[in-house]
Amino acid sequence: MRRYLLPLALIAVFATMAIFPGLIAPFTPTERFTTYQAPDKVHIFGTDDMGRDILSLVIYATRLSLFIGFASGAVAIVIGTVIGLVAGWRTDILDDLLMGATDIVLILPKIPLVIILAAYLSPGPWLLILVLGLLSWESVARVVRSKVMQVRSADFVLAARCLGFSDTYIIFREILPVVFPVVVPKFVLVTASAMISEASLSFLGLSDPTVISWGVMISDAFNHGGFIRKMWYWWMPPALCIILGVLAITSLAFLHERGAREVVQL
Amino acid sequence: MNEILRRKIIRYAASLLVIVLVVFMFPRIMPGNPVMFLIGEDVIVTPEVLADLNTRLGLDRPIPEQFYLFLRGVCTGDLGYSYHLHSPVASLIGDRVVWTLMLVGTSLLIGYAAGILSGAWVGWMSDRKSAKALTGAGICISCIPPYLLGLILFSVFVYRLNWFPYKGLYTTPDIWSIMHHLALPVATLALFVFARNLLIMRGSVLTEKNQLYPQFARALGVPGSKILYGHVMRNAILPILTQFAIDFGFIFSGALFIEIIFSLNGLGTLMYDAIIIRDYPVLSGLFLVIAVMAVLANMFADILYGVIDPRVGREGI
Numbered sequence: 001m002r003r004y005l006l007p008l009a010l011i012a013v014f015a016t017m018a019i020f021p022g023l024i025a026p027f028t029p030t031e032r033f034t035t036y037q038a039p040d041k042v043h044i045f046g047t048d049d050m051g052r053d054i055l056s057l058v059i060y061a062t063r064l065s066l067f068i069g070f071a072s073g074a075v076a077i078v079i080g081t082v083i084g085l086v087a088g089w090r091t092d093i094l095d096d097l098l099m100g101a102t103d104i105v106l107i108l109p110k111i112p113l114v115i116i117l118a119a120y121l122s123p124g125p126w127l128l129i130l131v132l133g134l135l136s137w138e139s140v141a142r143v144v145r146s147k148v149m150q151v152r153s154a155d156f157v158l159a160a161r162c163l164g165f166s167d168t169y170i171i172f173r174e175i176l177p178v179v180f181p182v183v184v185p186k187f188v189l190v191t192a193s194a195m196i197s198e199a200s201l202s203f204l205g206l207s208d209p210t211v212i213s214w215g216v217m218i219s220d221a222f223n224h225g226g227f228i229r230k231m232w233y234w235w236m237p238p239a240l241c242i243i244l245g246v247l248a249i250t251s252l253a254f255l256h257e258r259g260a261r262e263v264v265q266l
Numbered sequence: 267m268n269e270i271l272r273r274k275i276i277r278y279a280a281s282l283l284v285i286v287l288v289v290f291m292f293p294r295i296m297p298g299n300p301v302m303f304l305i306g307e308d309v310i311v312t313p314e315v316l317a318d319l320n321t322r323l324g325l326d327r328p329i330p331e332q333f334y335l336f337l338r339g340v341c342t343g344d345l346g347y348s349y350h351l352h353s354p355v356a357s358l359i360g361d362r363v364v365w366t367l368m369l370v371g372t373s374l375l376i377g378y379a380a381g382i383l384s385g386a387w388v389g390w391m392s393d394r395k396s397a398k399a400l401t402g403a404g405i406c407i408s409c410i411p412p413y414l415l416g417l418i419l420f421s422v423f424v425y426r427l428n429w430f431p432y433k434g435l436y437t438t439p440d441i442w443s444i445m446h447h448l449a450l451p452v453a454t455l456a457l458f459v460f461a462r463n464l465l466i467m468r469g470s471v472l473t474e475k476n477q478l479y480p481q482f483a484r485a486l487g488v489p490g491s492k493i494l495y496g497h498v499m500r501n502a503i504l505p506i507l508t509q510f511a512i513d514f515g516f517i518f519s520g521a522l523f524i525e526i527i528f529s530l531n532g533l534g535t536l537m538y539d540a541i542i543i544r545d546y547p548v549l550s551g552l553f554l555v556i557a558v559m560a561v562l563a564n565m566f567a568d569i570l571y572g573v574i575d576p577r578v579g580r581e582g583i
Contacts, residue, residue, distance in 0.1 A: 100277055107281045109515030109553075109560045112522075113288070116553045119541055120296050120303070139512075196411045200523060203413055204541055218417070222527075230425060239414050246409040 010248035014241075017062040025056035029212060036229060045233045048217075049224040057212055058237045064213040066245070068129055068198045073191030075133025080140025081183055085171050087141065088148025099145070105138040111197060118206040128207060132194045140186050147179045185253035192249045199242050214238035274568060278561055285557040289550045290336050294329070301325060303546045345554060346547035348540075355551035358536060363555070366532035370521045372452050377459025382499075382506060384460075385467025389502070390494045392472060401468060407461035412520030416454045416527040423450055451528045455521055459513075466509050470502040500574070507571050514563040518556060 017024060026042075032051040039046045045054035087098040117123075117131055151157060152175075160170045201207055202215025203222070221227070221235035293303035301319050320326055327335075339345070345355040388397040388404075407415070423429045430450045474480065475498065483493045525534030533552060540548035 100280065103277045104281045104284055106512060107277075107515075107561055107564050108284065109519060109556050111515070111519035112553045112556045115537070115541070116288075116292065116549050119544060119546070119549050120292055192409070199411055200413060200519075203523070204526075204538065206541065218414070222417070227421065227425065230421075232421060235417065239417065242414065243406075243410050246411075247406060250409050251405065 004252070007248040007251045010244055011252075014062055014066060014245055014248070017059050018066045019063075021056075021060045021063060025053075025059040027053040027056040029057055029060045031056075036225075036231070038231075039233050045237050046231065048220060048226075048234060054217075054234055054237060057217060058214070058241060061212045061214050061217060061238065062241070064125060064211055065195060065198060065215070065242070068125055068132070068213070069191045069195035069245075069249075071129040072132035072136065072194035072198075073187050075129060076137040076190045076194075077140055077183060077187045079133070080137035080186075081144050081176075081179070083137065084141040084144025085148055085175065085179070088145040088152065089167065089171055089175070098141070102138045102141045105135065108135075110135050111200065114197065114201060115204065115206065118201060122208075123206070124208045125211065128198065128201070132197055136190050136193065140183065140190065143182050143186055144179050147182050148175055151175060151178050188249055188253040192246045195242065195246055195249070214242050218242075278565060281561050282558070285554065285561070286337065286340065289554050290333055292550070293546060294332075340554070345551035348545055348548050350540075350543055350545045351548070355547050358548060359533065359551055359555055362532045362536055365530060366521060366525065366534065369448065369451055369455065369525065369530070369532065370518060372448070373455035373459055373521070374517065376452070376456040378463055378506075380456070381460040381463025382467050382503065385464040386471050386494055386499050386502065388464060389468040389471025390475065390490070390498070392468070400464065404461040404464040404468075407457060408465060410458075411523075412455065412458045413523035413527055415458060416451070416524045419450055419454050420527055448530075451524050451530060454524050455517070458520060459517060462509075462513060463506060466505055467502060470505045471498060474498045474502045504571065504575055507567050507574065511564040511567040515556070515560045518559065 022028070026044075029052055031053065033043070033047050033053065035047060035049055035051040037043055037047040037051075043053050043055065045058070048054055048057065083098050083102065087095045087102075113135065114131055118128070121127060123131065157170060157174055160174050165173075198207070198213065199215035199218070202213055203219045205219060205223075207213065207216060209216070215238075217238040218235050221231065225231075226234040296303060301316055301323065325332070343356050345359070347354050348358060351358060384400065388400050391397045392401075410418075424431075431447050471494075480493050480498055483497055484490075521532075522534030522537055524530075525532045526538045529535065533556075536548060537552050539545070540552070
């Protein structure tokens with residue numbers, strides 16, 4: 001139990017930052033000061049090119065970065081679980097079709113596809129969630145399907161069928177609970193990878209420029225002189241937040257060694 | 267075997283179709299004038315030129331005919347024309363793809379070799395402190411987005427220590443200069459590939475280790491390294507191949523980001539410039555090329571799988 005402590009504590013910190021940014025942040029993202037200030041007592045990480053306090057920006061950015069990650073994870077999990085359940089339960093042409101679709105989504109290079117979509121649509125956060133979610137369900141579907149195929153002819157399922165329950169009832173009441181333990185680590189991993197994708201897309205300038213996320217901050221630092229001025233305290237805090245956030249979320253899945261192995265290999 | 271082969275071929279054909287459809291449909295179904303999407307947003311043209319372009323790009327014809335013309339163009343290597351850079355997209359990509367492939371190829375080679383060998387060792391000796399440390403490092407690195415890893419290495423080794431040049435592929439076109447410029451980008455990408463493969467290989471060896479055959483070999487007195495590298499690794503390597511197909515797109519896009527960070531004149535910087543000015547023909551062309559490469563990588567992995575694991579062909583798993 002003790003090894004869950006650190007990741008959970010980290011997630012709790014990030015969650016607090018996301019829910020109550022106003023309580024922790026010394027300033028709001030709209031307050032302006034002298035630009036390009038070095039760190040001092042008032043501005044712990046200095047100020048950026050528009051004179052905003054970097055520490056406050058990092059705290060306010062938490063909400064969007066986490067929200068996009070978890071929401072796309074949720075979209076992907078719902079789609080993947082439903083498709084996996086149906087494909088594993090049915091053995092006819094439907095299974096073939098669904099698995100074919102899964103394989104195609106698996107082959108398509110995800111980030112270039114999101115990039116071209118985002119370039120056409122200039123997306124806000126909601127669109128990004130939808131696109132990232134719609135492109136990352138394939139691994140979930142595969143894991144769920146293989147698990148369903150394992151338990152499909154188990155005694156308790158046969159019993160339910162003999163009792164005359166409908167397919168829908170059996171899938172959701174009998175099989176879903178068995179599948180659930182593999183879905184949870186998968187959800188965590190999809191969330192982490194969605195956070196990485198979001199950070200990468202924002203770095204390319206493909207997210208809504210009016211909202212702040214960690215990726216947007218790094219992109220600002222990269223494009224607006226953070227590197228030439230050697231302002232490591234500008235891009236390092238958001239970068240560390242991304243890394244620690246992804247690490248904390250992923251390690252929840254990895255700590256459960258058996259689950260992790262199933263998840264990594266499929 | 268034939269059944270599997272047929273199924274695979276159908277899937278690859280379907281993927282290619284989806285890729286081509288994406289590139290074909292996007293400019294035509296997005297809200298706005300499709301001409302603007304096909305020439306790029308920043309180009310300012312008069313209505314007459316617009317009408318002329320409309321005919322020349324074939325946008326006044328029925329959709330099926332447009333699709334036929336588009337397919338014919340793609341098959342003959344015509345990926346459209348960039349009105350920003352005044353050059354056919356195919357030649358823009360052709361000029362730079364070599365550098366990107368060099369970056370990806372070298373990193374894949376180093377990353378896979380190192381990742382597989384040390385992953386096998388880490389899995390075999392999983393109780394040792396050093397193995398645990400290496401696993402931890404692997405998890406950490408695989409959680410860092412590749413471009414962030416590039417940024418960190420860039421700021422440390424280029425800005426702080428000045429060990430490597432700031433930008434570009436070479437100052438004088440000889441092999442040493444190129445190696446000096448490419449060293450850090452390759453190291454970044456290789457580190458990333460290494461970390462992923464280390465974790466996969468470790469998990470795979472951990473599962474194989476408890477099978478009967480390694481224990482039998484040990485009972486016969488076969489030395490540990492020979493069991494690991496001669497027997498266990500051949501079986502444990504299969505998940506790496508499965509994963510390669512999935513990872514290829516990810517690694518390739520990682521390379522694009524790393525090129526942007528290090529200002530290497532490859533596909534990544536081409537893409538970055540195209541995103542900023544919304545040069546849609548270049549973006550579509552890039553997506554098409556990368557996606558087709560991903561499909562080819564998948565085919566390659568499938569074939570290799572059959573070579574390494576003869577059971578696939580024989581029993582039809």
